[in-house]
Amino acid sequence: MTDIDGAIEVETLHMTMRFGAFTALDDCSIHIKPGSFHALLGENGAGKSTLVKCMMGFYHATSGEMLVNRKEARIADPKAAHTLGLGMVYQHFTLVPSLTAAENLVISREDAPQVINWRAERAALQAFMAKMPFQVPLDQPVRALAAGEKQKLEILKQLYLGRRFLILDEPTSVLTPDEADEVLGHVRKLCEDGIISVLMITHKFREVTAYADEVSVLRRGKLVGSGKVSDLTHADMAAMMMGDATLAEPGERTGGAGAPVLQVQGVRAQDRSGHKGIEIANLTVHAGEIVGIAGISGNGQMELMEILTGQRALLSGQVLVQGAPYGASRKEAFSNRVRYLPEEPLQNACAPRMSVTENIAFRSFDVHDGSKRFWLSPRDMRDRAANLVSAFKVKTASLDSPVQSLSGGNVQRAVLARELSGEVDLLVISNPCFGLDFSAVSEIRARIMSARNKNAAILLMSEDLDEIMELSDRVLVMSEGRIAHDTPIAEADIATIGHYMGGHA
């Protein structure tokens, strides 16, 4: 343990990071006062992670310097950052699930002895816990803890290791709104008591206004604004994040719901772990409506997607499309005009090493004027790809480039181009905008909305509640493998939805 006491002050001066010709971070100076809760806002690719990686010693900044407690600090590697009392809490948990909280804490120490005297350690841990403003049960395996408890333990671990400046990387992305409030409330308390200073990377304005006292905004690697949170509105922050980029508004909603297209009736299946069940009593999507399914990840959304794509066997029940049983074969999908946009398109909808042309051909390579093809037509594939790439503005060095060389937004555009061309009757979507930047997000949402207005039935699963609220005609909440809540958008209430997401029925 280090003997640093009290919150640490950290300041970066003109920090710049170049990767080859690309400038990821450009002359960025931010100042985190001791005991402050500082939020770092920015789109994907704005340079937030580059900045904190430079601070933690994962990267070495091309130029610029860093002050820790007003003294110049050269941080060669993360170990050096730790010695200075700097720590980081990652988006995903870094705890060992099969060990208890106590074991996780002790083994994370760099000076953990070869032979551990558990009696002494336990006494020390209890004394440490007693001093903390919040507690986590020490003797349960971490696997048994809820997500919020795990995140609290991650923060306690940093304190236990003597870190007094914490970088939190989207700490609430896997938490329910209630859990997020609890964890961030504790963090704010620790800051107010002068125990730590915090720099939190986030996308959520609500968390910034509710908990942070200062904010810095990055755009394209540059610091474009900072100040006291109390002086800024959400609109100000959004304007700083997006700059002068104009966003495509989601199109007007036109027309109402028509006949049912997708019906899931009394479906039961096993989940991925094989321990829990998925039970969907009744789920109907009508033509010309977007049904949004909200929920924390891991509550059966992936399994539902697999059921609808025919990758998961049903124990009972049935899936109907246009009133007829549907098994998701290529023929059925083709004749019913069913399209899928799985989450993380590079991993789930593309062959990463195959070319853009080939990936765009996945849905159409074997049909020609409605009949089956046996011989491939490279010429047709190429023409089609060239048309779609320009119509959907996919940025790629060439049509022959492997699709994995494209940026995330352009992979998603290429997949959208493939799946949204032609007539669509049913579209099943999962987290379409995950990890994409603002302009790509608004464009993709506009395309989804326009498919709805062309009378497609759309099932949208998303962990992003804002996305659900923006696009849906009807909102469902999925929790523990079941549809826990069902409400028209006009009556949807964020707080109620949040409660159902957290499993509070």
Add this chain to the structure above:
Amino acid sequence: MTDHAAQAPLALPASSRVLGQVARRAEAVVLPVAALLVGFAVFSIFLLVQGKSPADFFALTYRAGFGTAFSWQNTLSRTAPLLFAALCVALPARLGLVIIGGEGAMVLGGVAAGAAGVALSGAIGLIALPLMAAFAMIIGGLWIGAVGALRYYRGVNETIASLLMAYIAIALMNHLVEGPLRDPESLNKPSTAPLPTPLRVGDIPGWEVHWGLAFGVLCCVLAWVLIDKTTWGFAARIAGGNMRAAQVQGLAVGPLIIGFTALGGALAGLAGFFEVAAVHGSANASLASGYGYTGILIAFLARHNPLAIIPVAILLAGFEAASGLTQRRMDLPDATTLVLQGFVFVSILMSDTLYGRFKIFTPERWRTGDGK
């Protein structure tokens, strides 16, 4: 290109597009060749450590494998089974499956051909030979197709399953030729009854190499057409590139997996048929001579491209043909050729991590204006 594409922002001058494609393909040639050379280099160190001259080794290998008409004949007759064995690896590899048990399908195909030959001994060659070949292909196809089915229905690792099934196949072959199918007159080396002359596969006229070579080359070309030019091959490439994406596209992944593994097994079975009908004249333990394993190395060196298998198989056949002479002349242990193959294999597996690392092979590098 159509008019539309010509207006698209992406449209590049044809020359730089062609250069880009050439660059992309060059990667698939340059890296394996470099890996082969690295393997040879490490093997040379192995020879030097034993006080032998690598120069002598390679010169002798060249003479014994490729130097004379006679050595070419020897090399090419060994090429035939290697072509089929490599296809048994390369076809499933397009689906992302690593099948290393082609030896088993080859051995059982040989036994099937030998047994069919005994049953058909009265028939004329024109009828009996296709039947023997078909029987060998069915048995081989069932054997490796079973590996594909285990993989698809039960999630059994296909690499381990195919390897273990090869041992079972060899044991089964020994049981059959020493037991139920044994010709009582085969004393020292238990075999099936020798095939009558009309049931033997002869040489390609003017070549003194049996017809297996011609069929092997033909199968390589057909396999290339299947993979590169047909929608089936494209579906297999999608499944090999990303199984989940293929399933989301509704492609029938199960039939693809079982079909491609069975086809690979059938070709390995055909190799067994040629070994029996053209080389040994009856089925016996000589069938398990390791061609199936050398086929793995060939397929990997050829990047699972059926056309590239042809030259690579000839090269490796040359090394095998020369092994006896070089080992005797240079007083090296019998396993020396295996050591060479091992070094080349490790080197080729490591080269797999280098794809996409060199800018010179990317199409972007060759866009007009960017390239030199």
